[in-house]
Amino acid sequence: MISLLLEFFSDGFLLKHAFRATILLGTVAPLAGCFLLLRRATFLGVALPQVSAAGMSAGWLLLEAGGQCTAAAAASGQGGAWSSVFSLLCALLATLCALLVLAWLEQRSGGAADSRHGALYALAGAATILLLAYHPHAESIFAGLLRGEIVAAGPGELRLVVVVLLPAAVVLALFRHEFLWAGADPGFMAAAGRNVLLWNSLLLGVTGAIICAAVYITGPLVCLGVMLLPALAAHGIAGSMRTFFVLAPLLGLLGAMAGFTVAYLKDLPTGMTIVAAHGVVLVLTKLAGGLLRRKKAKRNTGLDA
Amino acid sequence: MQPLAIYCREASFGYPGHAVLQNITLTLPAASLVALTGDNGSGKSTLLSTLSGLQPLLSGELGFDFGDTPARKPRIGIVSQRDKLDDLYLFSGYDVVLAGAHFAALPGKPVGKEAHARVETALAQTGAAGFARRRFSELSGGQRQRVLLARALVLQPDVLALDEPVSGVDASSLEHIATLLEALHKAARMTILLASHDPALVARLATHRVHLSDGTATITTLK
Numbered sequence: 001m002i003s004l005l006l007e008f009f010s011d012g013f014l015l016k017h018a019f020r021a022t023i024l025l026g027t028v029a030p031l032a033g034c035f036l037l038l039r040r041a042t043f044l045g046v047a048l049p050q051v052s053a054a055g056m057s058a059g060w061l062l063l064e065a066g067g068q069c070t071a072a073a074a075a076s077g078q079g080g081a082w083s084s085v086f087s088l089l090c091a092l093l094a095t096l097c098a099l100l101v102l103a104w105l106e107q108r109s110g111g112a113a114d115s116r117h118g119a120l121y122a123l124a125g126a127a128t129i130l131l132l133a134y135h136p137h138a139e140s141i142f143a144g145l146l147r148g149e150i151v152a153a154g155p156g157e158l159r160l161v162v163v164v165l166l167p168a169a170v171v172l173a174l175f176r177h178e179f180l181w182a183g184a185d186p187g188f189m190a191a192a193g194r195n196v197l198l199w200n201s202l203l204l205g206v207t208g209a210i211i212c213a214a215v216y217i218t219g220p221l222v223c224l225g226v227m228l229l230p231a232l233a234a235h236g237i238a239g240s241m242r243t244f245f246v247l248a249p250l251l252g253l254l255g256a257m258a259g260f261t262v263a264y265l266k267d268l269p270t271g272m273t274i275v276a277a278h279g280v281v282l283v284l285t286k287l288a289g290g291l292l293r294r295k296k297a298k299r300n301t302g303l304d305a
Numbered sequence: 306m307q308p309l310a311i312y313c314r315e316a317s318f319g320y321p322g323h324a325v326l327q328n329i330t331l332t333l334p335a336a337s338l339v340a341l342t343g344d345n346g347s348g349k350s351t352l353l354s355t356l357s358g359l360q361p362l363l364s365g366e367l368g369f370d371f372g373d374t375p376a377r378k379p380r381i382g383i384v385s386q387r388d389k390l391d392d393l394y395l396f397s398g399y400d401v402v403l404a405g406a407h408f409a410a411l412p413g414k415p416v417g418k419e420a421h422a423r424v425e426t427a428l429a430q431t432g433a434a435g436f437a438r439r440r441f442s443e444l445s446g447g448q449r450q451r452v453l454l455a456r457a458l459v460l461q462p463d464v465l466a467l468d469e470p471v472s473g474v475d476a477s478s479l480e481h482i483a484t485l486l487e488a489l490h491k492a493a494r495m496t497i498l499l500a501s502h503d504p505a506l507v508a509r510l511a512t513h514r515v516h517l518s519d520g521t522a523t524i525t526t527l528k
Contacts, residue, residue: 037393038391038393038394040391040393174413175412175413177404177407178407178412178413180394181404181407181408184390184391184394184396185385185389185390185404187354187357187359187383187385187389188383188385188404188408188456188457189408190357190358190359191357191358191359191381191382191383191466192380192381192382192405192408192409192460193378193380193408194408194412235393235395238395239395239440240395240396240397240400241394241395241396241400243395244395
C-alpha cells in the first residue's frame, strides 16, 4: 500500500494531475459542505452543482458557436486553456446569478427556501439537457459530466482548480467565525456591528467558486458527494466546532484517496468510486458515533448512580 | 465607560407596510435600567430589535447621546431568547461567549490571551464557569441564558438589550441574572433595556418602565 501511495505521489505517475486534483478537492470541498450542513442548506448543495453544470454547458456551446472549438472538445478538456477558463467562468457566472436570484427571493418572500432550491435544481437540470439537445455529441458529453471522470484532468485543469480552491480554503479558514455566526446568530452579529449580509454574500461566493471548480473536474454528482458526505460523517463524531472543521477535510481526504486507489486497482469509474468510498466512511463514522454516544451515556449513568 | 442615553422622536417601529408602534417620542436616560412591558404582540421585541439596529426605523428619528465623549456607532450587547441557536452547531458554552470577543476584534484576527481572560471573567460574573465547557445545546434554559449574558458582556457593550431573559428559567438562574443586572446597572452604570413579562423582576430592577399598548408607548419613572 505504501509503495502504491509513493507511486501516486511520484512525478512519473501517469494520473498525477488527476490524483493531485482529487486530493485538493477531497480536502477543500468538505469545508464548504460543513457550512451548507450547519445552515440546513444541503438542498442548495444539490442545486448549485446542477446550475454550475448548466453554465458550463452554455459555455461549451458558446465556444462552438464562436468557432473556438467543438463543445465535445471543450467538455473533454481538449479545447485548450482558453476554453477551460471560459467554461469555468460561465459556470461561475451562472452560479453567482442563481445565488443572487435566490437571495432576492429570500429577501422578498422569506420562508420555503427548500422549495426554491428544489425548483432551481429541476430548472438547472432541464437547462443542461436542453442546451445540448441538438448537439451531435450531447449524449457522450452528458455521460462524461455525470460519470465525473476525474482521471481526465490534465495540468491545465489542475492549475485552474488550485487557483480557485486554495484561496477559497484560506478565506473559509480565516473568516470561519464570521461565517459561522452569520448563520448561527445573525441578530447578535448585527447588533455587534458586523454586516451579516456582507459575510453571507462572501460565504456564498466562495461556496459557489468551490462548487464550480468541483463540477469542472468531476461533474455535479461527484461534487455533491465530496462536499456533503465528509461533512456529514464528521458531524456525527465531532465533539466541538473545532474538531468538526478539522475532521471534515481529513475524512474528505481519506475518502478521496481510498476511492482513487480502489478505482485505480480495480479499473472502476474514479468519480463514483470516490463517492462510494465517502459513503463507506460515513457508515463507519455513524457506527463509531453510536458507540461513542452509548459509552458516554453509560458513563453518565454511572456518575448519576 | 460613558453611559449612553437613547432618544427617539416621532419614530415609527415595525415592518414595511405594518407599523407596530407609531409616532413615539421618548428619551431613555443614560445609565437607566428600562423595562419594556406590554402584552404579547404589543411591540416589545420590535422596539428592542430596532433600538439594537437589527431592523430599520420606519420613520422619525432614533439616536444615541454619548454625553461628553465623541459620537460613534454604539455597541449593543443583545441577549436573545435562548433557544435561537440551532442544535446542529456544536458550540460549547465557552465558544458562544468567545464569539463576543471575536466581534470585539477585527474580522479574521485570532483572539489573544486578553480576550480569553475577558471570557473567563464574564463566565465568572454570570456564574456560568462551571458548565461553560459543556455543549450549549445540552444546557438547561437558565444555564443557556447565563452563557448568552456572558457573551454580551464580553463584547463590552454601551447598551445591554435583553429579550425576556428570565422566562422559563430556574429559580437559581433567575436570582443570578437579576443580581448581575443590578450590579451592572449600579456599579458599571450601564444602560440596560429589558423586555419582560415578569412584574416582580421589573419592580425589583427597573428605574424606568416603557409600557407599550395600542401602538403607543408611555414612559414612567420608577426609581
